[in-house]
Amino acid sequence: MPVTIKDVARVAGVSITTVSHAFNGHDDVSADTRDRVLQVAKELNYRPSHVARSLVLQQTHNVGLLVSDFNTNPGGHHFLFDVMAGVHDQLAEFGYDMTLLSTTTAMQRLVSYIDFCTERRMEGVIVMGMRMNDPYMREVADAKLPSVGIDLPILSPHCGYVMTDNIQGAMHAVRHLLAKGHQRIGFINGHAEAVVSVDRLHGYQTALREAGLKVDPDLVVHSNFLVQGGEEATTVLLTKAPDVTAIFYASDLMAIGGMRRLLRMGKRVPHDVAVVGYDNIDLGEWVVPALTTVAQRRYDMGKASVDMLMGMLRRQERPRACLLTSEMVVRQST
Amino acid sequence: MPVTIKDVARVAGVSITTVSHAFNGHDDVSADTRDRVLQVAKELNYRPSHVARSLVLQQTHNVGLLVSDFNTNPGGHHFLFDVMAGVHDQLAEFGYDMTLLSTTTAMQRLVSYIDFCTERRMEGVIVMGMRMNDPYMREVADAKLPSVGIDLPILSPHCGYVMTDNIQGAMHAVRHLLAKGHQRIGFINGHAEAVVSVDRLHGYQTALREAGLKVDPDLVVHSNFLVQGGEEATTVLLTKAPDVTAIFYASDLMAIGGMRRLLRMGKRVPHDVAVVGYDNIDLGEWVVPALTTVAQRRYDMGKASVDMLMGMLRRQERPRACLLTSEMVVRQST
DNA sequence: TTGCATATCCAAAACGTTTTGGGTATGATT
DNA sequence: AATCATACCCAAAACGTTTTGGATATGCAA
Structure with missing residues (x-):
C-alpha cells in the first residue's frame, strides 16, 4: 500500500x-x-522503508530501554522519567530509536529479555530501575548484547554502567550537616539490595570518620525509599537515638515523610532536627520547610548512558564505569 | 552474524x-x-528476525507513543509516567512494541512526525501531552495513520481519543465543597490552551448553577498547573475575592502551592479555606494537611487508548471518544 | 494396474531496500 | 581512427523471512 x-x-x-x-x-x-x-x-x-533498510544494512538503529518492573515501581517516576528523557533525546541525536521494555512483560512473554532484543535485532540496551538481586541481573552481565546499566554497577566485556557518585553525594550531605555544627547525625537508608544504598552508607561513614567522629550503628536505619517508610524509620531512629540533631535521608520521599513525622513528634525542622534528602525531586522545593537535598543529574545520566553505548557500538570502545557528580541544594530544612 | x-x-x-x-x-x-x-x-x-518478518508480512507490530515536549515538560512525570506504563503494558499484551517519540526531536530532525512513523511503518500512534494550539495538532487530526489522543479531543476518520471526564471530575469536587457548606468557592484553572481546563471550568460552573449559585468571574483565575503558578494565582484570587472559603485547583501541584501560600497569609487549611486538587499525585497523601483531590485513572487511560487503537487496527472499528470516570479522594484539606 | 486422496516436503517468488559489478555514451587524447 | 577516461546509468544479488503452487511418496479403492 x-x-x-x-x-x-x-x-x-x-x-x-x-x-x-x-x-x-x-x-x-x-x-x-x-x-x-x-x-x-x-x-x-x-x-x-526503515524496515527494508534495516534488513539489508543489518542494523536497525534501535536500542531498548529496559525498565525493571515498570508498572509497579512506586515513586519511580521521580527518578526514571528524567533519565528516560535523557536517554531518548540523546538517542535521537544519534539517529536511533528507543523501544521501551519492561522485565515484567518480558517475563510474562516467557522469553528472556535478551531473546526479545535479539529477535528485534536491537543494537544495544540500557537498563534501569534494577536491583542487584534481580533475577535478570546475571542475564545483563553475561549477555553479548552491548548494554549500559544505570545505577547498576556491572562491568563485563559488553556491559558498562553510569551512576551518580553516591559516596561523594552522601559525603557532601554529611559534611554540610557537620559544618552546621551537628555531631549526632542519623542516616535513614534505602533497602540494602539497592546498590546506591551501599555507597551512600559508605559516604556517610567516611564523612563522619573524616571529622573524627565515631560511627554509631544506632544512628543508621534501613527503609524503602518511600514516604511512609521514611516516617516509620524516623520513629525507629528517634527511639534508638533520641539525641540526634540531624537526619540524612537516602531519598527525598523519605525525608518528606520524616519531616512530617518529626512535626508530629513536636520537633521543629530545622531548629530541633535538621533534614537532608537525596534526589532533588521537584516538590522538595515546595514542602515546608523547603528541603535541602543532594541533586542527581538525572537527565545527564540518561545522556551519558547513550554516549557510552554509542561509543561501544560505533567506535568499539570498551564499556566503562561512568560516575557523575552530584551537588548540594541547600534550602530551609538545614 | x-x-x-x-x-x-x-x-x-x-x-x-x-x-x-x-x-x-x-x-x-x-x-x-x-x-x-x-x-x-x-x-x-x-x-x-522480527525485521525480516515485518518486511514480508507488511506489519511491524510497532506503535509510537508521541509525547509533546518530552524533555521540557515540567511536572509532567506525575501524569505521563503512569499513562506511559499503561500504554506499554497493554501494547505488550497484544504483542506490540512501543517506540517513544517526542515532538521536539521530530522537529529538529525536520521531518513531520507522520513521516517519521511512515518510514518506520508504524501501525499507529498514541499522542499525549499535546495542547490544542500545538502546531502538530492539525497533523494528528488529518493523518491517515491510525491514532489515539490522550486528553486531546479530536475525532476524525483515523483519530480517536480517550480522556478523563473532566466535567464530571470538576463537578464532583465542587459538589463535595458545597456539601461541606461552602458557597464562595474559588477556582484556579490551568492554562486555557489545555483542553482539560475548558472542561474543568465547565464542570465548576455547572455544579455551582446546579446548586442555585451564581457564577462569579472574580472567583476564577488562570494559571499554569505548576506549584509556583498555584501560589501566585492564590494571591490574585484572594485579592479579588477575599471572602472565599474554599478553592478548587485544577492540579495537585497548584493546590500544594496554594496551601503553602495560604499558610503564609495566615489562613488555616481546611479551617479557614478548604482546598481540593486534581490528579491525585503520590505526594498529595503526604503533604500537611493531606490533600483532597480528584483522582484520574492514569494507568487505565493508557490501557484504554491501546484498546481503542487495537480495535481500529485489527477489527476495523471506528475511532471513538472514550471518557473515563474519575473519583474523589477525600483527605484532610477539606 | 490405475487412479486418487493424503501426508510430507520443497523451490521460487515476494517484501523494499543497498551494493556490486558492470554497461554505454561522450569527449578528449593519442 | 583508435584508445581511454569520465559521467551516467542499470541488472541482479543480497538481507531473512512467509507463502504459493506444486512435487513426491504412500496407502487405499476401483
Missing part, C-alpha cells in the same frame, strides 16, 4: 538503483535526474 | 520452508521433523 522505491523509479523513468543513489547522495547520478527523482519522490510522498 | 533460518534448515537437513512451517505450527510437517527442527533451533539459539 505505501509507495515504494519501485514506484518512484517507474514514474521518474529510471532504475531503482538510481533512485537509491539519488536519495543517498551518491555522485554517479546527474544533477538533472537527481532533481527529477527527488521531485517525483516528493510528489508521490515517498518514504523509504 | 546472527543465526538465520537457513542455518537451522541446513543443520536439520530440511528446507527453509519446512523450518518456517515447523515454527509457525503449520500442519504439513511431520511430528518427527518438527521436533528435530525445534531441537536444532534451540541448540543453535535461533531467533527469527
Whole structure:
C-alpha cells in the first residue's frame, strides 16, 4: 500500500538503483535526474522503508530501554522519567530509536529479555530501575548484547554502567550537616539490595570518620525509599537515638515523610532536627520547610548512558564505569 | 552474524520452508521433523528476525507513543509516567512494541512526525501531552495513520481519543465543597490552551448553577498547573475575592502551592479555606494537611487508548471518544 | 494396474531496500 | 581512427523471512 522505491523509479523513468543513489547522495547520478527523482519522490510522498533498510544494512538503529518492573515501581517516576528523557533525546541525536521494555512483560512473554532484543535485532540496551538481586541481573552481565546499566554497577566485556557518585553525594550531605555544627547525625537508608544504598552508607561513614567522629550503628536505619517508610524509620531512629540533631535521608520521599513525622513528634525542622534528602525531586522545593537535598543529574545520566553505548557500538570502545557528580541544594530544612 | 533460518534448515537437513512451517505450527510437517527442527533451533539459539518478518508480512507490530515536549515538560512525570506504563503494558499484551517519540526531536530532525512513523511503518500512534494550539495538532487530526489522543479531543476518520471526564471530575469536587457548606468557592484553572481546563471550568460552573449559585468571574483565575503558578494565582484570587472559603485547583501541584501560600497569609487549611486538587499525585497523601483531590485513572487511560487503537487496527472499528470516570479522594484539606 | 486422496516436503517468488559489478555514451587524447 | 577516461546509468544479488503452487511418496479403492 505505501509507495515504494519501485514506484518512484517507474514514474521518474529510471532504475531503482538510481533512485537509491539519488536519495543517498551518491555522485554517479546527474544533477538533472537527481532533481527529477527527488521531485517525483516528493510528489508521490515517498518514504523509504526503515524496515527494508534495516534488513539489508543489518542494523536497525534501535536500542531498548529496559525498565525493571515498570508498572509497579512506586515513586519511580521521580527518578526514571528524567533519565528516560535523557536517554531518548540523546538517542535521537544519534539517529536511533528507543523501544521501551519492561522485565515484567518480558517475563510474562516467557522469553528472556535478551531473546526479545535479539529477535528485534536491537543494537544495544540500557537498563534501569534494577536491583542487584534481580533475577535478570546475571542475564545483563553475561549477555553479548552491548548494554549500559544505570545505577547498576556491572562491568563485563559488553556491559558498562553510569551512576551518580553516591559516596561523594552522601559525603557532601554529611559534611554540610557537620559544618552546621551537628555531631549526632542519623542516616535513614534505602533497602540494602539497592546498590546506591551501599555507597551512600559508605559516604556517610567516611564523612563522619573524616571529622573524627565515631560511627554509631544506632544512628543508621534501613527503609524503602518511600514516604511512609521514611516516617516509620524516623520513629525507629528517634527511639534508638533520641539525641540526634540531624537526619540524612537516602531519598527525598523519605525525608518528606520524616519531616512530617518529626512535626508530629513536636520537633521543629530545622531548629530541633535538621533534614537532608537525596534526589532533588521537584516538590522538595515546595514542602515546608523547603528541603535541602543532594541533586542527581538525572537527565545527564540518561545522556551519558547513550554516549557510552554509542561509543561501544560505533567506535568499539570498551564499556566503562561512568560516575557523575552530584551537588548540594541547600534550602530551609538545614 | 546472527543465526538465520537457513542455518537451522541446513543443520536439520530440511528446507527453509519446512523450518518456517515447523515454527509457525503449520500442519504439513511431520511430528518427527518438527521436533528435530525445534531441537536444532534451540541448540543453535535461533531467533527469527522480527525485521525480516515485518518486511514480508507488511506489519511491524510497532506503535509510537508521541509525547509533546518530552524533555521540557515540567511536572509532567506525575501524569505521563503512569499513562506511559499503561500504554506499554497493554501494547505488550497484544504483542506490540512501543517506540517513544517526542515532538521536539521530530522537529529538529525536520521531518513531520507522520513521516517519521511512515518510514518506520508504524501501525499507529498514541499522542499525549499535546495542547490544542500545538502546531502538530492539525497533523494528528488529518493523518491517515491510525491514532489515539490522550486528553486531546479530536475525532476524525483515523483519530480517536480517550480522556478523563473532566466535567464530571470538576463537578464532583465542587459538589463535595458545597456539601461541606461552602458557597464562595474559588477556582484556579490551568492554562486555557489545555483542553482539560475548558472542561474543568465547565464542570465548576455547572455544579455551582446546579446548586442555585451564581457564577462569579472574580472567583476564577488562570494559571499554569505548576506549584509556583498555584501560589501566585492564590494571591490574585484572594485579592479579588477575599471572602472565599474554599478553592478548587485544577492540579495537585497548584493546590500544594496554594496551601503553602495560604499558610503564609495566615489562613488555616481546611479551617479557614478548604482546598481540593486534581490528579491525585503520590505526594498529595503526604503533604500537611493531606490533600483532597480528584483522582484520574492514569494507568487505565493508557490501557484504554491501546484498546481503542487495537480495535481500529485489527477489527476495523471506528475511532471513538472514550471518557473515563474519575473519583474523589477525600483527605484532610477539606 | 490405475487412479486418487493424503501426508510430507520443497523451490521460487515476494517484501523494499543497498551494493556490486558492470554497461554505454561522450569527449578528449593519442 | 583508435584508445581511454569520465559521467551516467542499470541488472541482479543480497538481507531473512512467509507463502504459493506444486512435487513426491504412500496407502487405499476401483
